[in-house]
Amino acid sequence: xxxxxxxxxxxxxxxxxxxxxxxxxxxxxxxxxxxxxxxxxxxxxxxxxxxxxxxxxxxxxxxxxxxxxxxxxxxxxxxxxxxxxxxxxxxxxxxxxxxxxxxxxxxxxxxxxxxx
Amino acid sequence: xxxxxxxxxxxxxxxxxxxxxxxxxxxxxxxxxxxxxxxxxxxxxxxxxxxxxxxxxxxxxxxxxxxxxxxxxxxxxxxxxxxxxxxxxxxxxxxxxxxxxxxxxxxxxxxx
Numbered sequence: 001x002x003x004x005x006x007x008x009x010x011x012x013x014x015x016x017x018x019x020x021x022x023x024x025x026x027x028x029x030x031x032x033x034x035x036x037x038x039x040x041x042x043x044x045x046x047x048x049x050x051x052x053x054x055x056x057x058x059x060x061x062x063x064x065x066x067x068x069x070x071x072x073x074x075x076x077x078x079x080x081x082x083x084x085x086x087x088x089x090x091x092x093x094x095x096x097x098x099x100x101x102x103x104x105x106x107x108x109x110x111x112x113x114x115x116x
Numbered sequence: 117x118x119x120x121x122x123x124x125x126x127x128x129x130x131x132x133x134x135x136x137x138x139x140x141x142x143x144x145x146x147x148x149x150x151x152x153x154x155x156x157x158x159x160x161x162x163x164x165x166x167x168x169x170x171x172x173x174x175x176x177x178x179x180x181x182x183x184x185x186x187x188x189x190x191x192x193x194x195x196x197x198x199x200x201x202x203x204x205x206x207x208x209x210x211x212x213x214x215x216x217x218x219x220x221x222x223x224x225x226x227x228x
Contacts, residue, residue, distance in 0.1 A: 004158075033215075040124065040220055041220060042120075042204060042218040042219050042220040042221055043159075043204070043216075043218040044218075045215060045216075048215065058215070090158055090159070092159075104149060104161045104164060105161075105216060106161070107151075107158035107159040107160070108158050109156075109157055109158045110156075110157075110158055
């Protein structure tokens with residue numbers, strides 16, 4: 001019952017370092033999403049991939065890049081980390097976009113990222 | 117842009133009913149969702165309602181939708197300490213290509 005798996009669970013970076021957050025799903029879902037969660041602000045969409053081979057910007061894409069490596073995997077890269085990117089990052093997937101009630105988004109457990 | 121608003125905190129006693137409220141602005145919303153987040157975990161889908169419905173009941177959970185006022189509520193009957201968590205309201209907006217827009221989350225505290 002893996003669902004959506006995110007690695008790593010925790011990470012501390014120094015300003016200017018780069019890193020890639022990994023996400024994989026085993027539910028044969030077409031759409032995948034990256035969100036960040038900050039206190040009092042809910043979840044904000046960074047990037048999403050409606051299907052394999054496509055990616056699009058969400059609400060807060062600046063400072064991030066993504067790669068939809070294959071149908072299962074969707075990675076998020078911080079090229080030059082900044083303290084403002086300290087957050088909890090969630091990956092999610094759904095059978096397809098559109099938010100249909102019978103195809104909700106399923107979430108991973110998150111990556112807690114601190115940038116000093 | 118489109119917006120979803122929730123109050124940030126709610127405190128109830130064990131055994132009471134909890135009502136968590138949410139308002140949204142997008143009239144093109146198709147589905148509205150309630151997610152639960154326990155400490156250190158991801159979001160777990162609790163229930164959802166299609167925009168042409170006005171009520172949905174699922175065991176202890178009742179969702180009410182007032183489409184005219186763009187108001188959504190989640191009622192938890194017989195609230196237990198295990199219900200303590202953050203509850204997020206989210207809408208799937210037709211105008212936003214179906215992407216989910218989340219509220220800030222309501223932290224429910226259940227006191228014994």
